[in-house]
Structure formats: C-alpha cells, structure tokens
Amino acid sequence: MTSPRFFRIALVLGLLSAIGPFAIDMYLPALPAIGTSLRADIGAVQMSLTVFFLALAAGQPFYGPVSDMVGRKPPLYFGLVLFAIASVGCALADNIQTLIVLRFLQGLGAAAGMAIPRAVVRDLHTGNDAARLMSLLMLVFSISPILAPLVGSGVIAVAGWRGVFWAVTLAAVAGLVLIATSLTETRPAHQRVESSLRSALSAYGVLLRDGHYLGLVFIGSFAMAGFFTYLANSSFVLIDHYGLSPVVYSVAFGVNAASFFGAAQFNGRLGERFGLVRVVKGAVGACGAVMVAMFLYFLLGGDSMWVLLGLYFIASGLMGLVIPTTSVLALEKHGAIAGTASALLGTLQMLTGAVVMAIVGLFTDGRPLPMVAGMAGGALVALLLTWLTLGGAARGVQALAGRSA
Template sequence: MTSSRFFRIALVLGLLSAIGPFAIDMYLPALPEIGSSLDAAIGPVQMSLTVFFLALGVGQLLYGPVSDMVGRKPPLYFGLGLFALASIGCALATDIQILIALRFVQGLGAAAGMAIPRAVVRDLHTGNDAARLMSLLMLVFSVSPILAPLAGSAVIALTGWRGVFWAVSIAAVIGLATIAWVLKETRPAAERVESSLGSALRAYGVLLRDTHYLGLVFIGAFAMAGFFTYLANSSFVMIDHYGLSPTMYSVAFGVNAAAFFGAAQLNGMLCERFGIVRVVKTSVSACGLVMTAMFLYYLGGGDALAVLIALYFIASALMGFVIPTTSVLALEQHGAIAGTASALLGTLQMLTGAVVMTVVGFFTDGRPLPMVAGMAGGALIAVVLAWITLGGRRATRYAAG
C-alpha cells in the first residue's frame, strides 16, 4: 500500500471514529452551563455523559457482528444516521431527563464509528503495519480532543450549549457523505458467507474464553478508564475549583490530548525496534508510576494546577503507547471475526470506563483528589494486567506477529 493511500485510509477512518468523541469533547465545556440551564445538579449532568459511554459500549456489540455479516459500510450508514437524529433531539431537549435519554440514543448511533474502523484496519493489515495504521488513525482522531473543546467553547459563546448538538449533527452528515464517496468496502461478499447470528454468538463465546484477548482488552480498558474519569470531572475541577475560563480549560484539555496522540505516532518505529509487547509493558508501568505520584501529591494536600497538567501530560503520552498497541495485539489472532472482536473490545472498554466514572462520581465534590484517585486506580490496574497478560511464552509468540 502506498504512503498516500495509507494516509487517506487513516484520514477517513479517523474522521469516522472522531464523530462520536467529538460529541463528548465539544460537550465538556458546556457541562456547568447545562446544569444551570436545565436546573440540574452535577450528578445528573454527569449522567448525561455516562449514559453516552454506556451506549457507545453496548452498541458496538451489535455493529461488530453485523459488519461481519453484511459488510462494513451499511452499519456505518445506519449508525451515523441515528446519531444525527438524536443530536437534533438533544439540541431541542427541555429537561435533563430528556437530554439523558437522547444522549443514550446518540451513543448507540456513535458506536458504529467506534467499532467498525478498527475492524477495517484488521481487514487490511496485521502486526507492525496495523500498529502504524492504527496510530495514523489516532492522529486524525486527535482532532477531537484537541480542537473540539475549543470549538465547543466558541459555539457555546455564540449560541449556548444547544449549538454543540447542532454542530455534531452537521458533522454526522459530513461523515455519511464520506462513507458514500470515499470509503471502499473491505469485507468482500465471499468473506461474509460464514457469518450469521449463530456464528456471531459462537464468536463471542470464543473471545470470552480467550484470556489473552481479554487481558489485552482490559489493559487498554483500565488505561482508558483514567481518561474517562478525567473527561467526566475535569471541567468541574478546572472551571469551578481552579477558576479557569471555558476557553482556557479547553486549551489545557487539548494539551494533554496532544501528548497522547503525538506519542502514538511513534508506535510504529518503537514497535519495530523493541517489539510491541515490550513497548506496552514499559509504557503502562511508567504511566502507573506517574499517576501514583500525582495521587500522592494531592493526598498529601497539594493543590497546584500546574502539577495536575504536567503529570497528566506525561501520563497521557505514555497512554498513547499503550492503547493503540493493545488493540492491535487483541485483534491479531482474530482476523476472521475482526468486526466482532473489535466490537467486544470497544464494549468492554467503554463499559469499564463508565463503571469507573460512576464509582468516582459517588465521591465527586468538585476538588481534584477524587478525580485523581480514579485516574491513578485505573492506571495501576492496567499495570497489573499488563504484567500478568504479557509475561509468558504466549505473549512472546503474539509479539512476533
């Protein structure tokens, strides 16, 4: 595959993957305003974010097997169409309960853009080439957490929080046009012959019995859970506790996101030189140490914003080495059911993030310590799982792929 075509595919898949997260990241600066506008407390406002994650996870269980049965493009059409309609409904919501319900539907639609692009990567490549394509996809995907909060702040300043949902509905329509005109089908009809509802259920059974696959999935899941905890709490901490404006909060958020996606671009080179397994184990261990240091700082009474931003910048960069590579390793041995394997991976990771966000939410008080505790806890669990999952002969065999 030529470099230009390689990047073009990454561009398309990255943009499709970013549409759902765009609906999260543009939304973050609006959380305090939504609470005021709809007369809702922090808990219900955060629930509108949590249910999106839940739907984003559960929905992938459907889209993955369907994409194995009917091809990658039809479920993308359906998902982005549903997302666009739900986004319009969110823009018109009059109370927090309606907004929460519509955010769930919106998440179900966005799930298509999360599960299927990973399957397309596996359709096209394995090993280091897959890691390189996944990292390029992540580079395009990075437009969401870097630019979306800033775009959200601008939209909110001009139109209020409802404008965010009109903006993401337009993004979904652009995504539909991209699928129709640019994306080629990567699941030929000949490869769908053996795919059915029964085969999908059997595939899920195979995956749920594959402890190596599950270990890799949950390494990424708990690494991401810390990020999800940051998503749910950072606007309240930085805007209400530290006094940042929504725009300055968006800049701080974007800096950390840039660290993640910038580091991810080194994955191809590092994996070729040191091996994927060594990259994962070293990076996740270093991330655990950094997050532990942050937790101890706040537990000891520290309260400097600069410490939070600096240490999480380092941790975000390290997660950029972990999350794309664990996805590649998890899908490596399941090419025949790549859509189903990608769906289960996405579902388990989103549900793990939603559970951690919910647990941390019980302790949220607008101060940094509960958020940092959840972030550090997720990182340390990922460290333990990495050394269990990637410590034996089987891990060495996977690394050679």
C-alpha cells in the same frame, strides 16, 4: 498498499471514529452551563455523559457482528443516521431527563464509528503495519480532543450549549458523505459467507474464553478509564475549582490530548525496535508510577493545577503507547471475526470507563483528589493486568509480534 492510500484510509477512518468523541469533547465546556440552564445538579449533568459511554458500550456488540455479516459500510450508515436524529433531539431538549435519554440514543448511533474502523484496520493489516495505521488513525482522531473543546467553547459563546448539538449533527452528515464517497468496502461478499447470527454468538464465546485476548482488552480498558475519569471531572475541577475560563480549559485539555496522540505515532517504530509487548509493558509501568505520584501529591494536601496538568501530560503520552498497541495485539489472532472482536473490545472499554466514572462520581466534590484517585486506580489495575497477561505469556506474544514485523 501505496503510502498515499495508507494515509487516505487513516484519514477517513480517523474522521469517522472522531464523530462520536466529538460529541463528548465539544460537550465538556458546556457541562456547567447545562446544569444551570436545565436546573440540574452535577451528578445529573454527569449522568448525561455517563449514559453516552454506556450506549457506546451497548451498541458495539450489535455493529461488530453485523459488519461481519453485511459488510462494514451499511452499519456505518445506520449508526450515523441515528446519531444525527438524536443530536437534533438533544438540541431541543427542555429538561435533563430528556437530554439523558437522547444522549443514550446518540451514543448508540456513535457506537458504529467506534467499532467498525478498528475492524477495517484488521481487514487490511496485522502486526507493526496495523500499529502504524492504528496510530495514524489516532492522529486524525486527535482532532476531536484537541480542537473540539475549543470549537465547543466558541459555539457556546455564539449559540449557547444547544448549538453544540447542531454542530455535531452537521458532523454526522459530513460523515455520511465521507462513507459514500471515500470508503471502499473491506469485507467483500465472499468473506461474509460463513458469517451469521449463530457464528457471531459462537465468536463471542471464543473471545470470552480467550484469556489472553481479554487480558489485553482490559489493560487498554483500565488505562482508558483514567482518561474517561478526566473527561467527566476535569471541567468542574479546572473551571470551578481552579477558575479557568471555558476557552483556557479547552486549551489545557487539548494540550494533554496532543500528548496522547503525539506519542501514539511512535508505536510502529518502537514496535519494530523493541516488540509491541515490551512497548506495552514499559509504558504501563511508567504510567502507573506517574499516576501514583500524582495521587500522593494531592492526598498529602497539594493543590497545584500545574502539577495536575504536568503529570497528566506525561501520563497521557504513555497511554498513547498503551491503548492503540493493546488493541492491535488483541485483534492479531482474530482476523476472521475482526468486527466481532473489535466490537467486544470497544464494549468492554466503554463499560469499564463508565463503571469507573460512576464510582468516581459518587465521591466527586469539584476538587482534584477524587478525580486523581480514579485515574490512579485505573492505572494500577492496568499494571496488575499487564503483569498477569504479559508476564508468563510474554515470550509467545513477543514471538507473534516478531513474526508480524
């Protein structure tokens, strides 16, 4: 593949992947305003975020096998159309219950853009090349958490929180145009011959019996759960507890997101030098140490916003080394069922994040400690799973990564 085409594919896939998260990140500065407008408490407003993650988890097992059977593009069209229709409904919602239902439908549509681009990466590459493409995809994807909160703050200032949903509707329409004009089919007809509903169910059976695959998936899932906990709680902590304006909050959020996606660009280079497995093990260990330090600081009575933002900036960068790399390693041996494997990976990541968010939500009081406890807990579980998955099995995986380099 020529370098310009490599970057073009990363751009297209990254933008498609970002549409769903854009509907999360633009939405974050609006959470307090939505609660006031719809007369809903913090828990109910957070539920409108949680159900979006649950829908992302529920939708991906559908899109993955379908993309193996009919190709990658048709389910992308379907998902973005559903996303656009639900977004219009969210913009018109007049109570929190309606908003929650429509956010679930919106998440079902967004699930297509989460599951299928990873399968396209696996269609095209494996090993360090896949890590490079996945990291470039993440770089484009970073447009969402870096710019979306700022854009959301601007939209809210001009058009109120409902304007956020009109904006993401336009993003979905742009995504449809992008699929039609810039994405070629990477699952040609001759590769779909063996794909059917029965083969999809069989593939899920294979994946669920593959302990190594599941271990890698859950390492990334629990690392990502800390990020999801921050998503759900940071606006209340930074805006209500520390007194930041929505715009300044958006800048702070974007800086930490930039750390994640900036660090991810080193995955290919670090993988070539040290092996992808060693990258994961080192980054997970360091992230766990940083998160525990943050938790102990707040547990012992600390309350500095700068400590929170500084330590999370470091942890975000380390997660940028973990999450794309574990995805590449998990899909490495499952190219024939890449759509299904990617869908299950995404589903388990979203479910893990939603469960952790819901648990932390039970203790949320607007202060940093419950949020930090959830983030640290996710990092420690990821560390334990890394030891179990890549400890005794590390030699075999390193050999696989080395052959792919």
